[in-house]
Amino acid sequence: MVVSNSRALKDEFIPKEVVHRDSELQVLADNLRPVIKGGEGIDSLLFGPPGTGKTCTARYLLRKLNQESPEVRFHYINCWENYTRFKILYEALRGIGKTLTVHRQSTPTDKLYTVLKENTSRPYVIVLDEFDQIDEEEALYDLYSLPNTTLVLIANHSTALHSLEDRIRSRLMGCERIEYEKYSSDQIFEILKKRAEVGIREKIDEKILRKIALSSEGDARVGISILRTSAMKAESKGVKISSELVNKCIPDAKKEKKKKDFEKLNRHQKVLHGIIKDKGEVKPAELYSEYNKKVEEPKSERSLRKYLKKMGHYNLIDVEGEGRWRVYKSKK
Numbered sequence: 048m049v050v051s052n053s054r055a056l057k058d059e060f061i062p063k064e065v066v067h068r069d070s071e072l073q074v075l076a077d078n079l080r081p082v083i084k085g086g087e088g089i090d091s092l093l094f095g096p097p098g099t100g101k102t103c104t105a106r107y108l109l110r111k112l113n114q115e116s117p118e119v120r121f122h123y124i125n126c127w128e129n130y131t132r133f134k135i136l137y138e139a140l141r142g143i144g145k146t147l148t149v150h151r152q153s154t155p156t157d158k159l160y161t162v163l164k165e166n167t168s169r170p171y172v173i174v175l176d177e178f179d180q181i182d183e184e185e186a187l188y189d190l191y192s193l194p195n196t197t198l199v200l201i202a203n204h205s206t207a208l209h210s211l212e213d214r215i216r217s218r219l220m221g222c223e224r225i226e227y228e229k230y231s232s233d234q235i236f237e238i239l240k241k242r243a244e245v246g247i248r249e250k251i252d253e254k255i256l257r258k259i260a261l262s263s264e265g266d267a268r269v270g271i272s273i274l275r276t277s278a279m280k281a282e283s284k285g286v287k288i289s290s291e292l293v294n295k296c297i298p299d300a301k302k303e304k305k306k307k308d309f310e311k312l313n314r315h316q317k318v319l320h321g322i323i324k325d326k327g328e329v330k331p332a333e334l335y336s337e338y339n340k341k342v343e344e345p346k347s348e349r350s351l352r353k354y355l356k357k358m359g360h361y362n363l364i365d366v367e368g369e370g371r372w373r374v375y376k377s378k379k
């Protein structure tokens with residue numbers, strides 16, 4: 048057996064130890080500290096490229112704070128999956144165990160908000176991961192206006208705030224920004240080393256881990272994906288994890304990550320992606336007009352720009368030029 052703990056090799060795994068993110072964790076912990084004393088914390092925005100540990104540090108800290116002060120309420124919401132106002136408010140209610148009175152089909156969304164408001168007399172921290180995927184931005188306004196509620200927003204870029212509707216933007220612009228920079232290859236190496244210690248039975252040659260780290264290009268998720276793919280392949284073949292095996296797994300792991308990122312796209316993003324792929328290269332006006340022909344209830348251009356930006360961050364398309372010179376290109 049090569050793998051000792053397959054859960055530890057997954058993306059969603061929250062490690063016991065987070066390395067190289069001390070200052071980011073410190074700022075976030077300071078912002079949330081008032082919550083422990085029954086007060087309201089400072090809203091934060093964590094931003095940075097994919098695979099820089101934003102989700103992992105936020106969840107790690109939530110878990111730690113919850114262990115220290117079980118009476119403080121925390122909840123993590125992934126906005127890729129929960130992008131409507133109803134779903135977000137429902138999740139926020141779920142976090143405080145108040146969904147019993149809510150019927151998924153028939154309860155009006157405003158009612159969810161009323162129930163939430165009645166139940167936030169005690170501090171509540173809500174993490175909105177990938178908040179730039181939210182379709183109905185009113186939900187952000189709702190959560191922002193709740194009493195005793197502190198928000199932790201996560202996105203790839205601080206400009207995610209700029210694309211919000213004026214009324215919401217002007218309120219959220221005040222949150223403290225915490226930037227996550229790309230990891231160096233040495234930092235990824237250490238992350239992988241710790242992960243391998245938990246997830247893989249035998250000690251892996253450091254040279255192999257360094258090779259994986261180098262191929263990750265600063266994205267810890269890519270590194271972990273290569274480690275997982277290699278471990279699984281070694282296990283199925285009944286061999287050790289060797290340098291040759293890793294070489295073979297690198298393209299598979301990268302493909303797997305791309306596929307996962309693609310699957311997360313919403314219906315509208317998939318239509319946009321399809322048009323860009325067919326055309327190879329397309330200007331915004333043509334892209335929007337093609338999109339409008341294909342979709343029954345088309346989204347506004349503002350939403351489409353937001354969607355496209357996100358797809359660019361995930362490297363699913365290339366976005367080049369600004370304003371009228373902008374072009375969207377499909378990936379080779």
Ligand SMILES: Nc1ncnc2c1ncn2[C@@H]1O[C@H](COP(=O)(O)OP(=O)(O)OP(=O)(O)O)[C@@H](O)[C@H]1O
Binds near residue numbers: 057067096203238267
């Ligand atoms: N500093 C770290 N210490 C230990 N593990 C880490 C660290 N940073 C990232 N990881 C691990 O790397 C993987 C990717 O990290 P994470 O999901 O937090 O990235 P992200 O910044 O949220 O990326 P994205 O923008 O794509 O959502 C996760 O499995 C996470 O546990």
Ligand SMILES: [Mg+2]
Binds near residue numbers: 101102103176
């Ligand atoms: Mg994340």
